[in-house]
Amino acid sequence: MSHIALYRAWRPQTFRDMVGQQHIIQTLQNAIREQRVSHAYLFNGPRGTGKTTTAKVLAKAINCERGPAIEPCNECDACKGITAGTVMDVVEIDAASNRGIDEIRDIREKVRYAPSEVRFKVYIIDEVHMLTTEAFNALLKTLEEPPGHVIFILATTEPHKLPATIISRCQRFDFRQVSLPEQTERLRQICEAEGIEAQADGLAYIARLSDGGMRDAISLLEQSAAFGGGSITLDGAVEVTGGLAAEQFGQLADAIQAGNAAMILPIVENLMQAGKSPDKCLENLVYYFRDLLVLKLAPGGRASTERIVDPERYQATAEAFSTERLFRMIDILNQYQNEIRHAALPQTIFEVALMKVSTVPDNGAERATSQASGSAAGSEEVTRLQQRIDSLERKLTELAKSGVRVEGASGAPEASKGGNRGAFRGAAGGGGLPRSTVKLDPYVAAAESQATVQVRNRWGEILQRVKDARITVHAWLVDGEPVAAADNTVLVAFKNTMHRETTEKPANRELIERVFHDTFGRPVHLATVMVKDWQAAFDTGPAKEAEPLQMQQQDEPVSGGKQPEWVEEAVKLFGEELVVVEDK
Template sequence: MSYQALYRVFRSQSFEEVVGQKHVTTTLKNAIARNKISHAYLFNGPRGTGKTSIAKIFAKAINCTERHDGEPCNECASCISITNGTNSDVIEIDAASNNGVDEIRNIRDKVKYAPGESRYKVYIIDEVHMLTTGAFNALLKTLEEPPAHAIFILATTEPHKIPPTIISRCQRFDFKAISTPDIIDHLAYVCKKENIDFEQEALAFIAQSAEGGMRDALSILDQAIAFGDESLTLTHVLNVTGSVGKEELRQLTDLIIKHDVRGAFDLYHQLLSAGKEVNRLVNDLIYYLRDVIVDFATGERQDGLIYEVELSTIYEMIDKINDTLVSMRFAVNMNLHFEVLIVKLSELVKLKERVSGPAESIDHAYIDERFKAFEDKLAAVQLNPVAAAPSKPVRKETKAKNHFSMAQIETVLDNANREDLTYLKENWQSLIDHVKQNDQRALVSLMQNTEPVAASSTHILIKFDDDIHSDIVNKDEEKRQQIESIVYTIINKKVKMVGVPDSQWLQVRHDYIQNRKAQPAETPKKQDIVKTAEELFGKDTINMID
């Protein structure tokens, strides 16, 4: 006997053998067992999920002379003839090639004749959405008043193309994509039946590539087994599908994050030379980043520079990859699009590094300059209290206009660190949700459009979209303390909150960094300024203001 493909050899022959469609098989079994059989069914779902297989099992079950609990026996003459495709009362029609009105009229003329060897005549019309309008109209009359011995099973992957008048006369069953674990288990069962040595990683990759279709999974498995000479490894599957392994994807993302565009180009062309497909490479890259996001969520981080990138940046990387995938559908030269994608991803990472660089790398020399200027001012007052004029401050405070203190902002930035900021960002939405749940409307309006931009163990700097909200938080001690108490319940830290308006945050941050870089690295020994001021002017005349 000639060789049969695995998806034909292991086609389900009973409801019990069907994988991943329990909601369909249970309903049909119960209907058959209770003799509540409808005259028309619509099976809708993705390709390779068992629509036609279940239709044939259903045809066997309703015509089986020895069925038990709705299951066919697969041993009687009727079951064997339907399995072999020789039963004249089970008619399977491909609507993609027989979609005209004449073919449907032919069915309508013959359906009135009684079945020859079975109890029911079963018409299985596959890809029914391909029928023409005239064919649907011809089928409609038959579905309205079918003979008692006739049952129609319509199968489709695109139910939205079927007229509502047809759908309303059928019992509709929505098939779902088969889950990855179910596909892996079934592939392992097939390999054991065929005495094939396999790697679990290979089965997992096949299940992922099949995208919920068991027929696709079995076809890939069949091809990989032939490539590997009766054995199955992940390398065999990658070679057969033209996919890229996680190690190559890790190397590619490492080069992108290091901004080594030339190295990323070289690796990309090596993959092309090894027979990898560009479309498959783009999809594999998306799946790889998806796995990275899952690792972030579960805390199980692997090797690779991609785990040092912020999660928001990875989301933007996926968006750019998706945009490239859409553009490649209409592209003549897909290689060029992928090379441009490499540059875009590298520039995106570089931009994010520039905007949100680590706070601990900032030079602290600016504060020393301010101390020195104040000391010089005090010395001038001591030498000539009358003639000494107030010197121009190093940085102009914007307090009068915006009600935020540069000194307080600098206090946060001086001690800011990446760990506290990351933890605060991850829990910030919980804070806003907490305020909403407690119906604190005044605080909700304040916190709705906010974002933490710097944090330390004692202070947090919050950016407000509206300048007026920043002013309210900085001036209203009661509201600020309310928010600080809620922050304590969320992150379990007592911190002081400082607000900054979004319209001025970038300029404030830029000025802060530039002033740090402009000063020498060495920090001179600071004097006690308060004590010096008290000695100069007397303790009673000093008023400390934060």
């Protein structure tokens, strides 16, 4: 018996024969029972899940001579004619090959006429998403005002390609993939009725490969039965479908676990010589490692082991991999599975994927080894870090005694309240020394000066010039606002630290200062500050008798020499943003 004959023999003829779509069947039967059948349905779902079959069963149920009935009798002339495809009032159209506006116009012309053989005219349009835009527009008019004797059933695997106006005029039913137990049971029934001897593992393997499509499962069943001469075994099903045998899975898993690329390549070459498909092998390998993961995370449950005959070896393989490594390996294989479908050299992609997962470090094992063998080294590291912290604390104590104070982020720096604001404020992530020091007192005093007003009035022009010169610099500078101008310097306050730091980069600063020069006709420098610091300084007002900040070590000014070592250590330990140096 050919596959087509086998599928037709087992194609559902009533609603109760449908597999895995009980929620849809119940809704349709209730509509028929209550005589509330819609004028348009949209059946959506993966291939082989029964969309077109359900449409034909529905057409028989509403046109059955003994109905409308929730189950067609399949004995009257109407049911037999619809099953055989001889009833002219039930039309099945393949939109993939009849996708133009002419075909839809022909439907529009014919729907006006009453059915001649049965109760309702039924138009089943398969792969409806393939229709052209013009055809959809023509169909829309018919769906808006359909005659009472016409029912449209649209079937598609890609509903997102349908116009929303079409979807809104249909009752939508989403067909789901048929579960493994349901598929396996139906395959077992077919084998019993056809006299085919089948192993349970072989049927489960076929059901897994069908990816939830009952039609594909029957096709694979036919292939496996023909290969095995009327019997189906796991090995035969694996061989005919191009999958990997249990020992091949084990060889690949051992090579990957050991990170042995030299072992992986010969295995792949042997698989290709045996006629295996690289993409199918990669798909099977994803399922294999998924099963290992299930076995590790749910050891008390039933792991899917359709491809593994030896449970003991399967358990041993699972224990050889950590959970974290299995997660990462599955992610990597899934990425390559998407690439291999369109690759010019699928075998090469398969080899690269295997070598990639073989290099994934087993962090779980590394942590266990580190905890087991590295306790002494860890103790030494802790001791060394503790000594360094003690040394820094002593130096910070000396720093406090000498009149220089270090504060945390929670306290407001006293320097911001005195005469020297903003001193030693460095860029985040800097190399230890502060990038710039800004005394805010002169700018606070000049906040309302004529120079400041002039800069504010021309700030829009300045931003436009910066944008014309380099739009990326403009994107950072636009976050700032000119708050004061003094001593041929414009002070810009920023709300965002990253925007300020990027603006302060030498190349960006040079461009902005060049724009200043072109705008004002003289050299003008740029200074920056955070809005919160400026607001604090402005609210306090100019300090009296401000003196330059000095911090000395061995009578050497800080501004002209190198920072004391204990200051640098403090900056490294706490970060520049948390260190404020004051002159008492």
